[in-house]
Amino acid sequence: TTHCRACIQGNIHERIFQPGTMKLIHLIGLQVLLWVGPARSDNWSDGDGCTSIIVANGGTVDGGTMTTHTNDCMECDFRISRVPAADHDEGSYRQLYNYRAAYPRFLGEGRGDTYEPGNTDLSIHPWQADQGPFAPMGSIPQVPHTYSYIDGAYGIMNEHQLAIGESTCGAKLTAASVSNGGQALLEISTLTRIALERCTTARCAVSLMGKLAFDLGYFGADTTKGEGGESLQVADPTEAWVFHVCADDTGKSAVWAAQKVPKGHIAAVANQFIIGKVHLADTDNFLGSTNLLEVATRAGFWDAKTQGEIVDFTQAFALDRGLLSPYANRRRWRLMTLAAPSRAHELPAECSSLADEYPFSIQVDKPLSVLDLLAMNRDHFEGTPYDLTRGLAAGPYGDPSRFDPGSNRAVYAGEGLQPRLPPSQLGDDAYSGEWAVDDAEAVAGKFERAISIFRCAYSFVAAASSRYPDRSLGAVWFGQYAPHASGFTPLYAGASGLPAPYTTGNLMAVDLKSSYWVHAILGNWADRFYLHTVGDIQAKQQELETAALAAHVALVAAVGAELARPTALNRGIAKGATPAEKVARMVTEAQNGEAAAAHDAWSLFLMSMLAKYKDGQ
Secondary structure: OOOEEEEEEOOEEEEEEOOOOOOOOEOOOOOOOOOOOOOOOOOOOOOOOOEEEEEOOOOEOOOOEEEEEEEEOOOEOOOOEEEOOEEOOOOOEEEEOOOOOEOOOOOOOOOOHHHOHHHOOOOOOOOOOOOHHHOOOEEEEOOOEEOOEEEOOOEEEEOOOOEEEEEEEOEOOOOOEHHHOOOEOEOHHHHHHHHHHHOOOHHHHHHHHHHHHHHHOEOOOOOOHHHOEEEEEEEOOOOEEEEEEEEOOOOOOEEEEEEEOOOOEEEEEOOOOOOOEOOOOOOOOEEEOOOHHHHHHHOOOOOHHHHOOOOEHHHHHEOOOHHHOHHHHHHHHHHHHHHOHHHHHHOOOOOOOOOOOOOOOEEOOOOEOHHHHHHHHOOOOOOOOOOOOOOHHHOOOOOOOOOOHHHHOOOEOOOOOOOOOOHHHHOOOOOOOOEOOOHHHHOOOOOOOOOOOOOEEEEEEEEEOOOOOOHHHOEEEEEEOOHHHOOOEEEEOOOOOOOHHHOOOEOOEOOOOOHHHHHHHHHHHHHHOHHHHHHHHHHHHHHHHHHHHHHHHHHHHHHHHHHHOOOOOOOOOOOOOOHHHHHHHHHHHHHHHHHHHHHHHHHHHHHHHHHHOHHHO
């Protein structure tokens, strides 16, 4: 039998499994529908890939931490959901599911209103809960209580201000899930959700996710090496950690490492591992699996005699993308030079394929605000030799959007037509059949890969701080579609729900009640005349987001004042309401009012832009 315990670190209770007790696995019959497509190259995926930034305490204006995520995914469900806190019966189980990006991400009960069948457009397809892609493939013992959190493609932030950003990384080792003939039970989105359900600190989260992956096996979003690894940027109000994981060489466990971001520093991950030597003896700054040296040696990735017994995680396990390495490295260079321009001369824009020249993190020149990180998320290398608004490919009006190799490989020859090369010449790792572009041609050239990209489902900056008078004030500054064409408003993990514009809609039908579609139309229209439209958009972003930040500061002050009132006076809005209940109402009302006003403002702005730039007038 597997037992659960409450682990107390300081004054914080954390629900985790006892060490060494993760052996009980309940496998459910493999009733999972699988889609099997053409073989994919180990060195490239189909155009997904996210950027994530993390800033440690001492590097932010409010003394807290921040972590970000641009969920750059062409087909992803762009909705988010608030998963409620819950108590669970003794002996109950937590179900495990396969990874799913497309709409609907999940269908069923227990993960918030967004995913319930009544809020899903079943006219697209007659999906059913607990069947097909929504059938669980296994389970683990449940803990007595799970925390509430905001959920998207991955878990985002929980009620304790524990927040997670994500970036997929290429890895030399991959594994298949139990639903796909393998032995691994866990992928990264499930790990993030379990961590937010059970942990209150970043240290707990990385330890729990690492242990679960090690004990139960880790698999990537697909079995290619390009999708084989993951990096999570995990922050709580006082600490910030970077977490790396990939499968081990047996396909039934994992290797993982985590490094704490030093005080006052920023780190960035852009689809490539960044952790170097993993000093497991330094438990204040490093955590990791005990099998790093064993697996790296057995797989032929590391030689302890010549390289030492302390494994460099990136050198040992990262996939070297060769010609395409600037896809990852250039974004990292850009973010470090934006945060620390005084050290730009130390950071070469052209570097080795695994970016050996770059430090794990860098101290910021000055404390950063939410607005600073939003600006970074909107970047297209403006003002550098890699500026995507300049040059022939940008056209006469500076369109910053480019297709990348993953998109090139999806060029379709047409029904009944033959590919340009016979399958015998395409190789085992290339598309065949009706696909028109082979691997070699797809990656023969490249454009720069911007941080803000058109195929972004949503992005956020999550800000946590121990200076807030109540933990419910941890904020996720959230926007849908590409950051450069989106507006961001604060959503609170302590609120009782989420605003409708962020919980509705899909890619199959335009819906102006959905924030995603307002910004997607704006972005598609504005990119055609970008050099003219970008000024209008940036002015509106500055106007609304500066006001939203001021409203957030005012809310923090109002909550602090409410909690400072004498208990006898602090009776809440309704008779019998506790201070905590009143704070929850204050936060929820402020969030929903701000989001509704922002959606209305952006909807009106869209219409004005359609009129102003019609036919290039």
